[in-house]
Structures are given as structure tokens and as C-alpha cells.
Amino acid sequence: MKTDIFLAAGRLLVRVEGRFVLDECDPLKKAVSAALSPAVSHVLVDLSKTEFIDSAGLGTLVSVKIRANQTDGRMTLIDPSPAVEDVLLMSKLNEIFEIATGEEAEKLVGTLARDDNLLRSVGAVGEAGIPSVQSAESLKIEEPQRQAKGPDTGELVEELCRSAVEALRQSDYEKTIRFYRQALEIDSDYLPARNNLAIVYEKRPEWRENAMEQWEIVLRLSEQLGDTKHKERAEKHIAALRG
Known part of the structure; x- marks a missing residue:
């Protein structure tokens, strides 16, 4: 799985490509946790190129939603792929998440996914076949703390x-x-x-x-x-x- 995280004007875009499964969840949660702050009012999770999602992936989405809500922010799923959409429907999580598709999704994302807004890439494979991580120098990854249940x-x-x-x-x-x-x-x-x-x-x-x-x-x-x-x-x- 490859994840790109973009940040600009109080909006955080998390673009997930590939298989969103258990082994990939911790790096994503750590990266998003580090990027979230009270200054982020809207988290957008682009699932248009997500080939598959399991229960751990769903749990990660729920965790991100909770974190966003705790800082008075909101989270929107952007253009879930057919595979993801099926899982959301079966789990009835489509009734819990805010979901945007088509023109609405394009409007929300806008020009956010630009190179100059790229905050972090997780899981990208470099020339040597080794997962690479790119991030702003000021971004520090900390172990996520268990949040009080609201x-x-x-x-x-x-x-x-x-x-x-x-x-x-x-x-x-x-x-x-x-x-x-x-x-x-x-x-x-x-x-x-x-x-x-x-x-x-x-x-x-x-x-x-x-x-x-x-x-x-x-x-x-x-x-x-x-x-x-x-x-x-x-x-x-x-x-x-x-x-």
C-alpha cells in the first residue's frame, strides 16, 4: 500500500493506493496522527485507488474519524472504489462516514494533491525495492496514545x-x-x-x-x-x- 499525505489551508488529504490491510495500518495511523492538529479542520481520505480493505483498515478509518472529531474537525471519504464501497455497505459504515463522490469530491480535494503540499509518503518503493519515507523535517512521528472514549x-x-x-x-x-x-x-x-x-x-x-x-x-x-x-x-x- 502507498499512502500520500497532503496538507494545506487546514485540510489534510490522505490518499491510499493498493490494499488497505492490517500490516499497513500502523504506519498510516502514526503518520496521520502526527499530522493532525487543531489547525486541521477537515480530513479527506481518498479511497478511489484502494483495491481492498479489511476490518483493520475499517478500524483505522474509524480511528482517524474519532481523532478528527476530537479536535472539532470532520472527515470525508473521497470516491471509495467499488471494492471499498461494497465493504462499507456490508458493514453499514456508509451510514456513519461522510462520503463524497464525483463533482463534490473533486471540489473538496481541489488542488490539494499538489507536490508542494505533500507532507509525507508512506510505503512508496524506491529503486532498491525498499519502502521509502519522505516527510517534512519538522514532522515527528510519535506512538499514538489511546484516546478517551467520547x-x-x-x-x-x-x-x-x-x-x-x-x-x-x-x-x-x-x-x-x-x-x-x-x-x-x-x-x-x-x-x-x-x-x-x-x-x-x-x-x-x-x-x-x-x-x-x-x-x-x-x-x-x-x-x-x-x-x-x-x-x-x-x-x-x-x-x-x-x-
């Missing part, structure tokens, strides 16, 4: 969990798991999502280890939080799985 985060998590419940009603376990995992990428300590994910994993024998892993996380979190209900439930399911 109302926007909670709304996104709840929306994903509602989508998971709907998928479960249709016995679409794979989709249910995907939604709960996306929710947990936003809030890894959300016990109801952990609890429900563990239950779904119990639906198939080949997912037994996954179920055990999730119940053990539920048990650990519930002990830390003093949540007796989830603690007792986790202990019961763990005992049954160990059988």
Missing part, C-alpha cells in the same frame, strides 16, 4: 454491535464476528461485545479455541472492572468448554 466512539461501537445482532439473527456468523471485531478494535474493553463474540464462536466446533480465548478475556476484564455478572458467565462457559 460520544462519537460510543455511537460507532453501538452501531457496529447493532449490525452484529442483525447479522446473527440471519445466522450469518462470519459477518457477526466481523462486526464485533470491528467494534472491539475501537473499544477493546467493551464487555458486551466480547461476551457476544465468545458466544458466536461457540456456534461451531472449529472455533472452540477462539471462544475460549474470548471468554478468558471477558473473565480478566470483568475481574478488573468488578463486573460480577460477566465474571460468573465467563467462568461458566470456560468450565463447559474445558469439559
Whole structure:
């Protein structure tokens, strides 16, 4: 994946080309995190040349949206490719993100994607085949700090969990798991999502280890939080799985 980041007049353009998958997410999040500031009022994420996006990529988009909102900014997805659009529709995240296409997208981007506005390139391959990084000297990459969960985060998590419940009603376990995992990428300590994910994993024998892993996380979190209900439930399911 290649990512170009442009900055001008309070607008940050993130152009993502290739496969937006787990292994590529951390460098992108670090670069965007370093570029975001209260001076950035609008984040534009150009997905027109994104060939594929997985749940980690979706989680990264959610993280960027949350960061932008925390500084009173907004985020818009620009011209999602058909592959990305399908995933957004299936996950119902198209209802959460602001999306611009066609003339509206062109107007928003304008002349932002110019060389003199280029702030950083991540994942570009140089002549030696080694990923290269170009950045302004003043740009410092720091490890992203976990942000306090605000109302926007909670709304996104709840929306994903509602989508998971709907998928479960249709016995679409794979989709249910995907939604709960996306929710947990936003809030890894959300016990109801952990609890429900563990239950779904119990639906198939080949997912037994996954179920055990999730119940053990539920048990650990519930002990830390003093949540007796989830603690007792986790202990019961763990005992049954160990059988």
C-alpha cells in the first residue's frame, strides 16, 4: 500500500493506493496522527485507488474519524472504489462516514494533491525495492496514545454491535464476528461485545479455541472492572468448554 499525505489551508488529504490491510495500518495511523492538529479542520481520505480493505483498515478509518472529531474537525471519504464501497455497505459504515463522490469530491480535494503540499509518503518503493519515507523535517512521528472514549466512539461501537445482532439473527456468523471485531478494535474493553463474540464462536466446533480465548478475556476484564455478572458467565462457559 502507498499512502500520500497532503496538507494545506487546514485540510489534510490522505490518499491510499493498493490494499488497505492490517500490516499497513500502523504506519498510516502514526503518520496521520502526527499530522493532525487543531489547525486541521477537515480530513479527506481518498479511497478511489484502494483495491481492498479489511476490518483493520475499517478500524483505522474509524480511528482517524474519532481523532478528527476530537479536535472539532470532520472527515470525508473521497470516491471509495467499488471494492471499498461494497465493504462499507456490508458493514453499514456508509451510514456513519461522510462520503463524497464525483463533482463534490473533486471540489473538496481541489488542488490539494499538489507536490508542494505533500507532507509525507508512506510505503512508496524506491529503486532498491525498499519502502521509502519522505516527510517534512519538522514532522515527528510519535506512538499514538489511546484516546478517551467520547460520544462519537460510543455511537460507532453501538452501531457496529447493532449490525452484529442483525447479522446473527440471519445466522450469518462470519459477518457477526466481523462486526464485533470491528467494534472491539475501537473499544477493546467493551464487555458486551466480547461476551457476544465468545458466544458466536461457540456456534461451531472449529472455533472452540477462539471462544475460549474470548471468554478468558471477558473473565480478566470483568475481574478488573468488578463486573460480577460477566465474571460468573465467563467462568461458566470456560468450565463447559474445558469439559
